[in-house]
Amino acid sequence: MIPHHDFTPHGYLDNPYHSWKLNPSGVLRSRAPLGMGWHVPNVGTYVRNQFQYTAHLMLGLKIGKTLLMTPEDFKRHGCTIVSHVHTKNRFEYTCTVPKHALTLTARYFLVQEHVLGCILTLATTAKQPLPVTCFLLHQHTHNPHTSRLWEHGLYALDGLLEGTALLGIASEGDVFVHGVRSADGSELRFGEMEYVVALEDAAIWAHGVDVPRPHITEHEESTGWQLRTVIIPCTVTLAPQSESIMNIILARGVSQDEAWKRWEDGIEEIALAEAQHRADDEQFWEQAPQLSGDWPETWQRGLVYDLETLRMTMRPSAGVLEGVWDGMQIQAPRTVLAEAAMDTLFLSYADPDLAAEVILNHFTSAPHPNLPCAREDGSYNMVADDGQICGTAPEWGFPLWCCDQILRRTGDLHWLRRLYTPAAAYLNWWLEHRCDADGWLVYACSWESGQDVSSRFGPQQTGGTVIQHVRPVDLQASMAQGAEILVRWATLLEREAPVVASVPPVNFAVEIPHWRSIASDFTLRTQQMWQDGWFRDYDSVAHEWSTQQDAMHLAPVFCEVADASHKEHLRPFLSQPPMHSSGWAPLSWPPVVMTLVGSAANANMPLDAAELAYLY
Incomplete structure (x- = not known):
């Protein structure tokens, strides 16, 4: 109704x-x-x-x-x-x-x-x-x-x-x-x-x-x-x-x-x-959820606003963008992987088939494996100051995690078979194009991180300023998480072997150990970034660990690469998170909120997770 x-x-x-x-x-x-x-x-x-x-x-x-x-x-x-x-x-x-x-x-x-x-x-x-x-x-x-x-x-x-x-x-x-x-x-x-x-x-x-x-x-x-x-x-x-x-x-x-x-x-x-x-x-x-009963009326109405906004953000075919796609917002629509992943995850509670179709379209129709931010005419709108074409990183909105949540809701292995190859190509692109000489992942610019002009990354003229000297801890953690998800997907697809026409074959027996090795490597790298009681970024030029505490530094808990001692030490920060960058409250940006709420939940702090979600 x-x-x-x-x-x-x-x-x-x-x-x-x-x-x-x-x-x-x-x-x-x-x-x-x-x-x-x-x-x-x-x-x-x-x-x-x-x-x-x-x-x-x-x-x-x-x-x-x-x-x-x-x-x-x-x-x-x-x-x-x-x-x-x-x-x-x-x-x-x-x-x-x-x-x-x-x-x-x-x-x-x-x-x-x-x-x-x-x-x-x-x-x-x-x-x-x-x-x-x-x-x-x-x-x-x-x-x-x-x-x-x-x-x-x-x-x-x-x-x-x-x-x-x-x-x-x-x-x-x-x-x-x-x-x-x-x-x-x-x-x-x-x-x-x-x-x-x-x-x-x-x-x-x-x-x-x-x-x-x-x-x-x-x-x-x-x-x-x-x-x-x-x-x-x-x-x-x-x-x-x-x-x-x-x-x-x-x-x-x-x-x-x-x-x-x-x-x-x-x-x-x-x-x-x-x-x-x-x-x-x-x-x-007919299938979208509604709140009723003793839920506060503001919550009942708020869920409707959110779901109708998501409906409106799903855009029909336009220009080079075939099929339904997520426009991030209605004023000046563009394709952005992070927001598309989060939008479709939330939309899946109301229309799981449409949500799955939209995020799959983003992966299968992208002109490059890193899914650059783009307009409907094929122009890119997130180009770093040195000319590198950028899309959002694996840590912003955790797109593979969002896709995994949709899979858990739908159980559609044919959809997963179509998604697997471009999703693996996405992570492989980051390993090939965004690793420094020592194998640490970096952002081309803060726009690519989604954390525009964050003070985490030092002085910047614009969000396109090159920051490849900074090794961000949340990025290492997201690669460990993404690789672990691909291990699980590959194992499932090898066992069930769904047949999907026109999808190239994949040797999952080779994929599984490859991604397991990547997950292990970046779990270890993330844990090595635990310094003086905090997960810290590292400046490879100045050879210094960061002194700033940022809400996104709690991402290793969300990505489940923090061990029990890390979680125990971070409990006070999970209930009272630090600022995001130097100018944003921790509950300002949805990808940061999702990181914090998910981290609190993974640390067995359900009441704190609920309170963070409520405050947002």
Whole structure:
């Protein structure tokens, strides 16, 4: 059953068409009080990115003398706003207006890539007719500094049908059409379209005060941004104890013709699109776990947020990335092994088949055995300052351990047979390309470690600064762990011998002693790094052991290469971990948290492990 709670009235919708290089289609993000819309290419805080525009479908109300337009209006009149449907596909506001016995629900979802839909329901328990004016708004922010087109301002027009309006970028920019149609035959009466700058101006206008329309080039002096709000007033009279349902569409296009055509198609397809999204949500939640009973409500809702975020992070085929892949985040998706491994591990609690498919795709489709961080166009986005192409290391997110947990859940040996060869190639790549002259593993740069610009690695200009003089203890431990996992996998595959077409043969009788030797070697190396009561990094140029204590130095306990005396000595640090780098609390980054919680569990400290997880 799809979760139904009093969720936060803020969030995102999935735009499966969005990617960072080939198709920056935009991120769909809520906007108070009752809006949803595109941020293109995203919210504008990613590296040096500047957004191009935001386009939000917004809603306001007027009931008698009560005007509800701005967030402050809703608060002042005692309205409550929550979200009862909060999935990657559908986001629904529920707003109660107690003064007028009115409940509004606004369910947003994508109809097509360039068409945002909203099903608006107005319901009353009043025992007399209730006239309600809805203000259907398109609120737009245009950033002319990021355009390569011939653009200088914005214009607004009435649409081709009653109840529609158009906003265009002059002279050759995009065009947006929004409008409404009754979904249940209710009579809708429309006022004249209005055109102002901000939502506050719309509220002033709705109070009956004349507001000058913006001139075409009007902009904010401080930013140069051009803000516009197009308003369609729509009045419906609700019969006593009844409801009215409307379908609303905001469509975008490169021309008036295209935007209008998409609006027409969208208004016809809106019901089908919502039904398809609902079916997809139902299918996911048929097997996904939910918390109930005496679990705190914040936990019940939090698990839903986490799982829906994971769903949204799973991206469809794009460019050189075939099959479903993990985008790490939705703003500027990219392939990162560590985050993909952790994401799919957690997703496996809800959809083990999809989780297994996604992480396998990462290994089998990577252009190099170290699984470089990359975009959908094939470009690499983690290149060290000396030009080395990097992917995340075996210690960040412990990807083979995550895969092993998925295997333990599914028991799918055919999947394991397909995974084994690229997983072994991954560790072999690190042994071949990231071992120093004495056989110690090193990172090319701190980005490769996942621990960007960590003070563990000494002075760095950037996360790409070469740090191959540092021998990190967590990296040695992760190789011991990974090799031990491959021994177990190879033993299992040799015994069960699953047949998988098109997978090259592997001599597991040779693989088993090879990886057993690697596991033994790096277990010994890790234990040699126990100095003065702590697992320490070593600087091979300065010939010095590190003095800094870092949360990731506890990784040997997680990797089960620390002996009983190490664990006993580290117990105080497992319950009260040190900082991560010099600037991060130990429970800031998920891979570090997983390391700490897993280490406490491996040290037979279950209550401390639970407390660390709870604090995170």
